[in-house]
Amino acid sequence: MAHITDPKVIENTSMDIIDGLLAYKRWDDKFYPIVKRVVHTTADPVFAELLEASRDAVDAGIEALKKGCVIITDTRMAQAGINKKRLQKLNCEVRCGIDDPSIEMMAMHESMTRAAAAIRTQSALAPRAIFAIGNAPTALYELGELIEGGKIQPYLIIGVPVGFVGAADSKEYIKTLEAPFIVINGPKGGSNIAAGIVNALLIEASKGGEVLCI
Amino acid sequence: MAHITDPKVIENTSMDIIDGLLAYKRWDDKFYPIVKRVVHTTADPVFAELLEASRDAVDAGIEALKKGCVIITDTRMAQAGINKKRLQKLNCEVRCGIDDPSIEMMAMHESMTRAAAAIRTQSALAPRAIFAIGNAPTALYELGELIEGGKIQPYLIIGVPVGFVGAADSKEYIKTLEAPFIVINGPKGGSNIAAGIVNALLIEASKGGEVLCI
Numbered sequence: 001m002a003h004i005t006d007p008k009v010i011e012n013t014s015m016d017i018i019d020g021l022l023a024y025k026r027w028d029d030k031f032y033p034i035v036k037r038v039v040h041t042t043a044d045p046v047f048a049e050l051l052e053a054s055r056d057a058v059d060a061g062i063e064a065l066k067k068g069c070v071i072i073t074d075t076r077m078a079q080a081g082i083n084k085k086r087l088q089k090l091n092c093e094v095r096c097g098i099d100d101p102s103i104e105m106m107a108m109h110e111s112m113t114r115a116a117a118a119i120r121t122q123s124a125l126a127p128r129a130i131f132a133i134g135n136a137p138t139a140l141y142e143l144g145e146l147i148e149g150g151k152i153q154p155y156l157i158i159g160v161p162v163g164f165v166g167a168a169d170s171k172e173y174i175k176t177l178e179a180p181f182i183v184i185n186g187p188k189g190g191s192n193i194a195a196g197i198v199n200a201l202l203i204e205a206s207k208g209g210e211v212l213c214i
Numbered sequence: 215m216a217h218i219t220d221p222k223v224i225e226n227t228s229m230d231i232i233d234g235l236l237a238y239k240r241w242d243d244k245f246y247p248i249v250k251r252v253v254h255t256t257a258d259p260v261f262a263e264l265l266e267a268s269r270d271a272v273d274a275g276i277e278a279l280k281k282g283c284v285i286i287t288d289t290r291m292a293q294a295g296i297n298k299k300r301l302q303k304l305n306c307e308v309r310c311g312i313d314d315p316s317i318e319m320m321a322m323h324e325s326m327t328r329a330a331a332a333i334r335t336q337s338a339l340a341p342r343a344i345f346a347i348g349n350a351p352t353a354l355y356e357l358g359e360l361i362e363g364g365k366i367q368p369y370l371i372i373g374v375p376v377g378f379v380g381a382a383d384s385k386e387y388i389k390t391l392e393a394p395f396i397v398i399n400g401p402k403g404g405s406n407i408a409a410g411i412v413n414a415l416l417i418e419a420s421k422g423g424e425v426l427c428i
Contacts (some may be wrong), residue, residue, distance in 0.1 A: 017378040043401035080294035163229040187257035192406045
């Protein structure tokens with residue numbers, strides 16, 4: 001059946017439609033590419049209103065990626081959704097410990113979720129990192145405790161867990177910490193959105209150089 | 215900070231909330247677990263209204279999974295989101311060819327998207343499979359051509375690509391084919407939802423046996 005098959009045409013047409021949908025408001029120049037990517041990921045303009053970032057968040061994320069940083073996710077899905085070619089060009093790396101057998105044991109012993117245990121272990125190896133949390137509120141609470149205890153100093157926290165139990169509260173909590181943040185207020189979010197935000201930052205961090213990866 | 219840390223309590227509380235949100239309507243007993251899981255995945259009750267399935271779809275999916283079938287996805291993200299322990303218990307397997315180097319070459323030679331090329335190649339190896347498409351409308355069009363050409367006979371097509379260009383049309387198209395389908399009408403969808411629907415079917419297929427995987 002007749003349909004558009006050129007990925008570049010699909011992407012560009014889609015971005016034009018999103019520009020139209022979001023034209024009702026003046027957006028901060030630095031923040032707009034993130035907003036646009038999340039609406040592109042979800043096909044839902046409501047996310048433009050739910051996104052919130054600390055003043056320094058986008059710059060902090062881009063600078064860290066330009067230096068070649070570690071990104072830690074709470075799910076294999078978020079990890080899988082991050083563009084590997086772009087990561088490689090910037091010498092960045094994405095890690096996720098959720099299904100390591102040692103994490104399951106640690107979670108059981110310490111009565112914590114696997115997501116929190118994985119964050120504790122991974123952040124001990126990379127106390128300066130970008131954290132992209134798309135699923136588990138408990139991962140955000142663990143990050144908070146580690147920050148308050150002076151054990152880690154994230155470049156950026158992308159806090160977009162999804163769900164009706166704890167997700168919204170965990171995002172309010174993350175906003176009170178001493179760390180740059182990008183969150184989606186309320187219960188909505190997801191690993192696809194966490195990956196989408198990282199991908200938007202990777203595109204911005206690649207600008208200036210000749211990095212073309214779709 | 216005080217918060218719920220028991221994953222079972224979080225899941226059960228969340229499902230109770232969703233029961234409340236969806237209580238305005240009588241749902242088909244077989245379809246309801248799918249609806250509920252998608253609302254759980256997205257924290258967005260609007261998906262309950264957008265989901266549509268052919269009459270035989272849920273049964274067809276469950277029966278195929280019980281027999282131990284192949285599931286083919288269009289993205290690594292959907293593949294990553296499908297519960298591996300449940301797959302293993304049912305002797306099912308999930309495959310995705312999107313980033314095979316040969317697929318990139320084939321896509322270039324045949325002027326097709328990588329997603330369509332990957333579907334053509336993977337479905338030649340497993341012409342009877344469940345297809346879970348969360349991203350690429352072109353993957354659904356390719357499936358259609360293969361079905362109409364008599365080359366494949368899917369157990370079930372989960373068609374939930376996302377986007378403002380082509381996604382909604384591709385789902386309308388899939389509904390005209392001779393194959394059981396579950397779709398999300400309109401532009402919304404995503405790899406997380408494709409994985410969520412497979413996971414809901416895996417849970418239903420595991421019932422009766424003692425399969426407990428969170």
